[in-house]
Amino acid sequence: MNAVINDVIDRRLSVAPMLDWTDRHCRFFHRLISDQVLLYTEMITTGALLNGDQEKLLGFSPSEEPVAIQLGGSNLDDLATCAKMAEDMGYSEVNLNVGCPSDRVQKGRFGACLMKEPDLVADCFAAMQKAVKIPVTIKSRIGVDDDDSFDSFERFVDTVSSAGCQTFVVHARKALLKGLSPKQNRSVPPLKYEYAYDIKSKNPNLNVVLNGGIETVEQAVEQLNHVDGVMVGRAFWNAPWLIRDMHNAMAMGEQKLTRDEVLLAYVDYCQHMVKQGLSLHWLIRPILGLYHGFPGNKKWKSHLVTEAPRRKDDVTVIKEARDWVTYAG
Ligand SMILES: Cc1cc2nc3c(=O)[nH]c(=O)nc-3n(C[C@H](O)[C@H](O)[C@H](O)COP(=O)(O)O)c2cc1C
Missing domain, CATH: 3.20.20.70 (Aldolase class I)
Incomplete structure (x- = not known):
């Protein structure tokens, strides 16, 4: 060894x-x-x-x-x-x-x-x-x-x-x-x-x-x-x-990004990925639970899962979905 x-x-x-x-x-x-x-x-x-x-x-x-x-x-x-x-x-x-x-x-x-x-x-x-x-x-x-x-x-x-x-x-x-x-x-x-x-x-x-x-x-x-x-x-x-x-x-250290900032950074990433030919429909899967527990969560999810397959390279779908959620922070 x-x-x-x-x-x-x-x-x-x-x-x-x-x-x-x-x-x-x-x-x-x-x-x-x-x-x-x-x-x-x-x-x-x-x-x-x-x-x-x-x-x-x-x-x-x-x-x-x-x-x-x-x-x-x-x-x-x-x-x-x-x-x-x-x-x-x-x-x-x-x-x-x-x-x-x-x-x-x-x-x-x-x-x-x-x-x-x-x-x-x-x-x-x-x-x-x-x-x-x-x-x-x-x-x-x-x-x-x-x-x-x-x-x-x-x-x-x-x-x-x-x-x-x-x-x-x-x-x-x-x-x-x-x-x-x-x-x-x-x-x-x-x-x-x-x-x-x-x-x-x-x-x-x-x-x-x-x-x-x-x-x-x-x-x-x-x-x-x-x-x-x-x-x-x-x-x-x-x-x-x-x-x-x-x-x-677990006190693993201070983190800079808020929940919405994480989302925005991921939207940028998606923009980059769809330009390379990836479908938004695949990219949205990990974020579906991001607003779990907040009012509007259901609408957030349903907007993503219905719109992303139709508008495969349009990342504004994610921002539109975010508008359904009542959450400040
Ligand atoms: C959709 C799905 C796919 C999984 N694929 C793997 C895998 O590729 N390798 C692996 O070791 N375990 C896999 N697992 C098992 C998980 O790693 C984990 O051991 C299991 O879900 C128990 O943990 P949890 O109760 O926190 O989910 C998978 C679990 C799920 C739900």
């Missing part, structure tokens, strides 16, 4: 990797809200990266940094090659997906089914970490199917950490590999935060980041009494300003 790994990443708060959601536009928007929150790409499979449009899959704007890339795969050479490509592109961390339960992913022998093969995950980690100086981390479940005891999860963590892995992001529910859709697998199996807490208390040297079901500032801050960080997915998508509220509650 490389002797020097540059791991100075603040992992107190991160936005979860979400396929089709946390693309570069979403990350650009989130970065306007917090200059500290750690951002993750959607899962990118090694197959897609090695055979597909690398610029499209890896490209991101420097203003999004720090960004962690999440890879899906289990072939050691492919993972090492992709990790190196990501490092060369400027990513700050490489994360391996050991949590996705979809059929497609299972067929490829990666994602959550790898929880049954801790030795292979350790080898994947070692192959990637040997190839790069940026930290390689693991995002896992706490078990799969009937293999869901704490002992089994601990064995998984021990095996992978013995290969040198220092950071585990734990989606604290097991995955059922048969019978549940990926969506159901994010809500049906119960959350067991104590698995993550116990791993941290038994291994104080590891970074343990807790994920799953965190929806409020209070919940997020409370977790920091037990683990090193929290990762939030759906709640940030539904109400992205929650990123700022958690950022502030």
